[in-house]
Amino acid sequence: MRTRLPHRKATASRRSSVVKAMAHPTRLLFMELLLDGEKCVCELTEAAGCDITTVSKHLAVMKKAGLLASEKRGLQVFYQIACPCFVEFFRCIDLIASSQNTRLRCAC
Amino acid sequence: MRTRLPHRKATASRRSSVVKAMAHPTRLLFMELLLDGEKCVCELTEAAGCDITTVSKHLAVMKKAGLLASEKRGLQVFYQIACPCFVEFFRCIDLIASSQNTRLRCAC
DNA sequence: CGCATACTTGGCAAATATGCCAAATAGCGG
């Protein structure tokens, strides 16, 4: 064992709080859209096509997890990606999504 | 808009099927353990400390999503990481997990 | 064949997540 099991369990648990916060199509759409730059809640709401209260709750979860950062300017709240390293990750899961059940190892 | 919205929604949806499959502490523990190399179901069960039927179902979901690959040898089934690009991702979410709510941008 | 071991599947109760409505809060213009 490279590392003690209890330590690895704690690591996995911490990671899951972040991963859970993006494990939803709408939330991943927000991350994808925010790669272009910050957007306000109303813009994201229009893109998602669901209730603004639902959007607000999604964003709150993502912010709490550390995925997004927000800034209030006037009446609007602008959200942005807190950590650009996701770009690389999305490339990775796109490969996985396209190779589901087809071969032993994907092409990454 | 860099890309059409419907296309981006489809992308987000595809990604969510992969992300959901790892959005659980036990599943992320498996990925962490499997970074050391393949393990059989009974080894993973002992590490996770839960029922073997639960473990088997977790593994089935992860395999279907393309995260893991499996090989049966004799009585045992060995699982392994299908795509090593996760290592980079874990580094990314570890940074996020450690900077939750503390600053606008994490250090990645 | 018969039995043991390793794993998977079906089914169900309990826990958790989702999404809308109604209501509350915050900032701006007059």
Next chain:
DNA sequence: CCGCTATTTGGCATATTTGCCAAGTATGCG
């Protein structure tokens, strides 16, 4: 201060996920 717009919060019904038990399948061994 008042009304308007943007967003958040509380609450609740519905949907999904989780995890165990019981039962089934698969493989090796004598």
